[in-house]
Amino acid sequence: MSSDSRLDTSKVATTNGTTAATASKPGRAGSLATWADDRLGLATAMKKNLRKVFPDHWSFMLGEIALWSFVVLLLTGVFLTLWFNPSMGHITYEGSYDQLRGVGMSESMASTLHISFDVRGGLLMRQMHHWAAMIFIASMMVHLLRVYFTGAHRKPRELNWVIGCLLLLLGTLEGFTGYSLPDDLLSGTGVRAADGFLKATPVVGTYMSFLLFGGEFPGEAVIPRLYIIHVLLIPGILLALIAAHMLLLVYHKHTQWPGPGRTEQNVVGFPMLPVYAAKAGGFFFMVFGVIAIMGGLMSINPVWKFGPYDPTKVTAGSQPDWYMGWPDGLLRIIPSNWESVIFGYTISWNVMIPILIVPPLMLVLLMLLPFIEGWITGDNRDHHLLQRPRNAPTRTGVMVALMTFYGLAWAAGGNDIIAIKLDLSINQITYFMRVAIFLGPLVAFWITRRWCISLQRHDNEKLLHGYETGIITRSPEGQYAERHLPIAEKAAYTLTARDRDEVLSVEAGADSAGVPAPGSRAQRLRARLSEWMHGHNVQKPTAAELEAAHHHAEHQAELQSGLDHPVDGHDFDDHRLRDADEVPLREH
Amino acid sequence: MRLLNRTAGRLSRHRRGPLAGLVVLLLGLLISGSLYTALAPAQADTQASETEQVAHGKKLFLASCAFCHGKNGEGIPTVRDGYQIGPPLAGVGAAAVDFQVGTGRMPLTQPGQQAPRKPVVFSQEEIDALAAYVASLGPGPAIPDESDYSIEGLSEEERQEAISRGGQIFLTNCTACHNFNGAGGAMPRGGYAPNLHDVEGKHIYEALLTGPQQMPNFSNGNLTPEEKRDVIAYLGSIRETPEYAGFTLGGLGPVSEGLFAWVVGIGGLVVGSVWIASHTTRSKKSKVNA
Numbered sequence: 066m067s068s069d070s071r072l073d074t075s076k077v078a079t080t081n082g083t084t085a086a087t088a089s090k091p092g093r094a095g096s097l098a099t100w101a102d103d104r105l106g107l108a109t110a111m112k113k114n115l116r117k118v119f120p121d122h123w124s125f126m127l128g129e130i131a132l133w134s135f136v137v138l139l140l141t142g143v144f145l146t147l148w149f150n151p152s153m154g155h156i157t158y159e160g161s162y163d164q165l166r167g168v169g170m171s172e173s174m175a176s177t178l179h180i181s182f183d184v185r186g187g188l189l190m191r192q193m194h195h196w197a198a199m200i201f202i203a204s205m206m207v208h209l210l211r212v213y214f215t216g217a218h219r220k221p222r223e224l225n226w227v228i229g230c231l232l233l234l235l236g237t238l239e240g241f242t243g244y245s246l247p248d249d250l251l252s253g254t255g256v257r258a259a260d261g262f263l264k265a266t267p268v269v270g271t272y273m274s275f276l277l278f279g280g281e282f283p284g285e286a287v288i289p290r291l292y293i294i295h296v297l298l299i300p301g302i303l304l305a306l307i308a309a310h311m312l313l314l315v316y317h318k319h320t321q322w323p324g325p326g327r328t329e330q331n332v333v334g335f336p337m338l339p340v341y342a343a344k345a346g347g348f349f350f351m352v353f354g355v356i357a358i359m360g361g362l363m364s365i366n367p368v369w370k371f372g373p374y375d376p377t378k379v380t381a382g383s384q385p386d387w388y389m390g391w392p393d394g395l396l397r398i399i400p401s402n403w404e405s406v407i408f409g410y411t412i413s414w415n416v417m418i419p420i421l422i423v424p425p426l427m428l429v430l431l432m433l434l435p436f437i438e439g440w441i442t443g444d445n446r447d448h449h450l451l452q453r454p455r456n457a458p459t460r461t462g463v464m465v466a467l468m469t470f471y472g473l474a475w476a477a478g479g480n481d482i483i484a485i486k487l488d489l490s491i492n493q494i495t496y497f498m499r500v501a502i503f504l505g506p507l508v509a510f511w512i513t514r515r516w517c518i519s520l521q522r523h524d525n526e527k528l529l530h531g532y533e534t535g536i537i538t539r540s541p542e543g544q545y546a547e548r549h550l551p552i553a554e555k556a557a558y559t560l561t562a563r564d565r566d567e568v569l570s571v572e573a574g575a576d577s578a579g580v581p582a583p584g585s586r587a588q589r590l591r592a593r594l595s596e597w598m599h600g601h602n603v604q605k606p607t608a609a610e611l612e613a614a615h616h617h618a619e620h621q622a623e624l625q626s627g628l629d630h631p632v633d634g635h636d637f638d639d640h641r642l643r644d645a646d647e648v649p650l651r652e653h
Numbered sequence: 654m655r656l657l658n659r660t661a662g663r664l665s666r667h668r669r670g671p672l673a674g675l676v677v678l679l680l681g682l683l684i685s686g687s688l689y690t691a692l693a694p695a696q697a698d699t700q701a702s703e704t705e706q707v708a709h710g711k712k713l714f715l716a717s718c719a720f721c722h723g724k725n726g727e728g729i730p731t732v733r734d735g736y737q738i739g740p741p742l743a744g745v746g747a748a749a750v751d752f753q754v755g756t757g758r759m760p761l762t763q764p765g766q767q768a769p770r771k772p773v774v775f776s777q778e779e780i781d782a783l784a785a786y787v788a789s790l791g792p793g794p795a796i797p798d799e800s801d802y803s804i805e806g807l808s809e810e811e812r813q814e815a816i817s818r819g820g821q822i823f824l825t826n827c828t829a830c831h832n833f834n835g836a837g838g839a840m841p842r843g844g845y846a847p848n849l850h851d852v853e854g855k856h857i858y859e860a861l862l863t864g865p866q867q868m869p870n871f872s873n874g875n876l877t878p879e880e881k882r883d884v885i886a887y888l889g890s891i892r893e894t895p896e897y898a899g900f901t902l903g904g905l906g907p908v909s910e911g912l913f914a915w916v917v918g919i920g921g922l923v924v925g926s927v928w929i930a931s932h933t934t935r936s937k938k939s940k941v942n943a
Binding site: 121122123124125126127129130163164165166167168181182188192196199200203204207250251344347348351352355356359361362363364365366367370371372375377378379380381382383384385386387390478479480481482484485488489490491492493 | 766813814816817820821824825828829830831832833834836837838839840841842843845846887890891894896897898899900901902904905906907908909910911912913914915917918919921922923925926927929930931
């Protein structure tokens with residue numbers, strides 16, 4: 066360190082440069098900190114964590130949206146509990162909303178209307194709570210996609226991936242229970258549907274329904290039960306899992322993009338204090354602000370228009386909140402006659418498949434993705450450097466296929482709205498979806514994988530032949546060529562900072578007598594999957610190939626030598642700006 | 654005299670005085686005579702103008718409607734059983750014409766799953782003429798009077814009751830297709846329940862009475878005239894009530910809410926995270942070396 070940039074210590078200690086420094090008297094904040102440190106040992110804990118380094122990239126903040134919207138949920142949720150009355154006791158509404166005055170309803174509905182119209186700021190809080198819930202789950206999904214597309218789910222982070230999946234599940238359940246609480250027409254329809262789903266379970270269905278509702282639907286018990294699940298049980302588990310998720314994040318350290326100076330052993334970025342504390346704190350206010358603006362300006366769940374729940378009523382556009390939309394979509398497109406009668410009992414495949422079988426299966430598949438990938442690649446190393454999605458074409462393709470499945474099922478859940486807004490026939494949307502739900506993911510997988518592989522080829526082109534300058538030259542023979550220039554060394558390093566994919570082969574398939582080795586069946590499967598996963602990938606050029614390409618480039622440069630200035634695109638034509646009295650224009 | 658006595662006997666069994674029949678007859682002649690004197694010229698005029706109106710309506714009908722509904726409104730069937738180019742109109746009544754033509758649904762510009770609402774092509778006078786002509790084909794519901802669908806004449810308290818009662822009737826009978834907000838909904842095979850936001854009270858009343866297109870018919874036995882009026886009052890009231898909660902996002906329920914959560918919420922916050930990640934928190938670069 067040069068002397069002019071030496072630390073200025075004059076504010077905290079005095080020294081004349083020859084004797085040891087003596088600490089000056091601490092200020093008020095300093096003595097308070099000392100007091101706390103003597104009792105709590107904060108300094109030891111903070112010393113390390115305040116300087117903890119986080120790498121910087123916009124996509125690393127997506128999970129933070131979920132965290133901060135959860136904080137908004139806690140704050141607004143506490144506000145709502147102060148007035149909400151989770152009771153199915155029947156009363157007559159006598160509040161401020163004219164159109165419902167004198168109408169009989171449950172106390173939970175009446176207190177929701179009270180919060181909306183008679184509690185100062187109540188409607189804003191309700192709407193913020195609901196928007197925050199929508200954003201909470203959406204941001205968890207976006208975060209999940211980022212993690213998977215960049216390979217951050219690989220060892221050692223598989224368990225954190227599983228925790229994340231559980232958070233997604235719990236967030237969805239939390240959303241559903243909260244959505245059901247006001248006991249309005251829309252949510253009542255949703256609870257009725259949930260009752261139907263429970264009852265569709267073979268053998269235990271009716272028992273489960275009776276257990277949840279405390280008897281026949283709707284009873285008087287379900288709202289108080291959902292309430293305690295919503296405000297105590299699930300938030301408690303959510304908080305514990307979020308804490309575990311973040312402790313593991315600190316323990317594993319954050320992943321980073323590859324680049325010069327970044328290895329599997331270090332983390333290059335900014336320290337927690339002051340940089341990340343400010344950035345994360347600022348981002349909290351941004352999330353809070355967006356949710357507040359949405360809550361203030363955009364109507365969500367206008368329960369006063371739905372009116373109280375009544376099993377004889379239903380409204381067009383009865384959909385669940387978006388995160389439950391995809392099972393609803395599967396339910397809407399499955400042929401309604403898929404039922405079988407076994408020993409006099411009806412098995413409703415038309416409800417079981419879309420609600421009780423596919424969604425849990427998808428969740429299990431999601432949780433297993435890192436383990437499946439780990440088994441196929443046989444990769445037991447720790448990974449802290451991220452991969453670009455293009456460098457794992459099969460994995461990227463798999464997730465895009467899953468997204469396509471999800472998206473199509475999701476769109477099917479809004480089939481009636483799509484029909485009226487786009488002037489389509491709801492039946493034809495259903496027929497289309499029944500085919501697309503199977504074909505769409507396959508097509509999406511194929512396109513994505515080929516696209517990734519093309520991008521890999523493009524990267525190799527850049528490494529070997531440089532980037533396209535856009536300068537077209539014409540040789541004396543009349544041949545046109547685009548000039549390529551080598552990419553910066555930093556960029557070249559980043560592009561090559563990835564491992565070569567290894568296609569596993571079967572070790573010792575069978576002995577000399579033709580008897581297959583034990584476990585070789587699994588091995589063969591693994592080899593096939595490994596070939597499927599990595600076989601098409603384009604590997605980065607070898608050192609020899611790069612060397613050869615550079616020789617070639619130098620040779621090219623020699624041919625075009627004699628230039629004493631940077632290339633500007635007019636070196637090989639005659640269009641350079643010039644003074645008139647300079648060399649006259651060539652005539653040709 | 655027998656005839657006279659019988660007639661008188663029918664009028665009253667208890668007053669069978671010898672002159673009673675004659676007195677009643679004279680009284681009847683007097684009343685009908687004076688009534689005729691008082692009303693005859695006007696009646697004759699109405700008669701004439703009604704005939705004229707029907708004739709005018711028939712002309713319009715032949716020019717604009719007969720192609721599908723037949724020259725006498727008898728309807729034109731297709732070769733396929735049960736399908737029609739245009740249905741027969743005897744008995745649909747003036748209310749059906751006033752609704753279909755008054756909302757621009759008729760005349761149809763092209764065949765389709767459903768006749769869409771479009772700009773009205775006839776003047777109200779012409780619509781009345783068409784309605785009169787179609788009404789002359791057979792008895793059917795008449796065009797309602799404003800007092801049938803308006804709550805103007807009621808007291809403040811009665812209005813309030815009418816609106817909240819209408820809301821419950823609306824939620825029970827109408828929202829399944831027209832949505833909780835009256836924003837409309839999908840029906841099978843490309844059909845749809847239309848948006849009710851700017852439909853006149855008269856047309857809603859007529860639609861309830863005549864059941865146009867895929868809509869069921871809410872006869873007076875099903876929904877009394879007062880209940881129909883209350884539904885219209887409720888729709889008017891939610892139209893006039895300010896949107897307390899902000900932009901309604903189309904009033905379509907959770908689908909449009911989800912769309913906005915993703916586009917505005919997540920979209921906006923992703924832009925925010927890109928912005929935050931591309932900025933440093935340091936205010937002075939010189940401190941970097943400290």
